[in-house]
């Protein structure tokens with residue numbers, strides 16, 4: 303599909319899903335629970351801010367955002383992660399992104415050397431994973447090292463289990479918390495171990511925390527919080543955040559990257575070449591969204607309600623778990639691909655086989671893919687749709703013994 307260093311990328315998860323389901327007639331009106339598209343209601347203040355700044359589409363926006371945006375983004379980072387005012391300098395340690403994905407894609411380019419420890423640099427990533435990571439790693443010329451996240455490892459990758467020879471070549475590690483697809487959250491010990499490895503082997507942590515404000519009980523501990531508490535700074539850390547999930551505004555394409563001052567300076571230089579500026583009216587609306595919590599609290603309550611419904615309907619299934627964060631059910635069904643096909647054929651329900659977000663750990667052995675026995679179910683529709691669809695899903699899975 304792609305030439306050169308991207309040639310080893312398989313078709314995207316959604317292309318694989320289309321190949322599986324599109325040749326088959328859906329057994330009912332189609333309900334898509336496959337895409338994690340939050341479909342939030344756009345708060346009035348967002349619309350108003352964009353309208354008020356529309357004339358600024360006539361100007362090139364600055365790569366580091368407006369002063370108003372930097373203050374709003376920094377204010378949220380401080381409040382959300384319990385950081386003192388002096389923890390970071392908004393002028394150099396915070397940058398706007400065109401959504402987290404854009405920043406996650408460019409990040410490997412600023413940390414990947416030609417060689418590390420005498421070999422090809424490696425970048426670690428969880429398996430299963432958000433697909434952008436692997437594409438970014440390959441594009442930057444590094445070797446992707448897929449680290450499985452099994453139920454036994456708390457649905458997070460056990461980076462410490464890697465051989466020393468790999469860790470020595472490691473230039474960076476992606477970690478997602480709360481994680482997509484499993485909704486697992488990294489606790490203090492997890493972050494401590496990861497930063498310990500980063501310090502020992504001199505690599506950067508890319509903390510994808512775009513679901514940081516979507517949680518069921520306690521707010522997930524942030525990488526910024528732990529790193530600052532332990533070291534008084536953010537060395538070897540870039541932390542990524544998004545209004546797509548927090549505010550249910552994926553179409554705004556607006557995120558934050560914050561962290562280590564040196565890395566941020568390099569990132570800013572690269573971004574000046576690549577040019578992913580955020581338009582000024584979008585920055586104005588983003589500043590308002592980072593400054594407001596009321597819409598986020600309401601948003602979070604909607605997800606809690608959906609998970610309560612999911613628990614009521616599917617809670618007696620073996621292996622059912624309500625995730626700690628994010629908005630996906632990671633449902634164990636035996637064979638995720640077969641289950642997805644059955645749900646489609648019998649009821650028109652579209653879910654993503656977990657395997658399409660992962661990689662086989664032993665090539666040619668489907669079961670060695672940590673996503674093999676799961677389906678990912680996005681709880682992003684309205685409550686009555688979710689309720690009716692999960693009831694139907696429960697019946698079909700139970701009947702098939704999945």
Ligand SMILES: Cc1ncc(COP(=O)(O)O)c(C=O)c1O
Nearest residue numbers: 401402403432482512544546557
């Ligand atoms: C784990 C993860 N990271 C990053 C993103 C990108 O989000 P955005 O670019 O909308 O901020 C997503 C979106 O689904 C995601 O699930």
